[in-house]
Amino acid sequence: MFTPNTQRIADAVEARFDVRTGFWLCRRIVGTFTWSQHAWSEGNYEGNAVDIFGSVKTLDQVYYYVHSEFSEIAKTVLWRVKNHFDHVHVDTWPTGFGLPPCAGGALRVRHRDGSIGRTFGVPIPEPQPEEIELFVSEDGKNGPNRGPYVEYWQRIMARITGFKPQAWGVFGPDTTAELNRLTGPGNNIGPGEAATLLGLLGG
Secondary structure, three states: OOOOHHHHHHHHHHHHHHEEEEEEOOEOOOOOEOOOOOOEOOOOOHHHOEEOOOOOHHHHHHHHHHHHHHOEEEEEEEEEEOOOOEEEOOOEEOOOOOOOHOOOOOOOOOOOOOOOOOOOOOOOOOHHHHHHOOOOOOOOOOOOOOOOOHHHHHHHHHHHHOOOOOOEEEEOOHHHHHHHHHHHOOOOOOOOHEEEEEHHHOO
């Protein structure tokens, strides 16, 4: 699993396009003394950059999609430039700097606003009070089934098991099945299910 914001982009691109993604490498940028964002890791997160492989036509679409949909978290998007004619490279905020842990350094990250931190953090916002309500997978029958609240719990499940939903923010059959596997029979997330998921996450 990549660092959170990089994983978010990788998941979205894989769901939308016929592409392959990878990979983590402890190395410097070719021809420089600067460490690649591919080298940065934290716990189960490996790589603050993703390389996306596909046809030229598809990669053209990926390049513009990432720019248009993820401008707030995508720091660098490279395509059709030196060393990037067969894949799109994307790295994200916050960005690792200095000597990465894989080379014996301490984790340090720089956020978009220039502030310094020591974790890549969780990319998705906590759901707002008005979004925290019971919902079910049956489309619209008993409550909302789309939006930030659904995506929040999907990403919690993704961090627990590597789960990849068919669509982020949509509580479809795949999300229901994963929820059942983790918390038991049912088709909604209430306080009990939420506590179970957070317990499995270690929060």
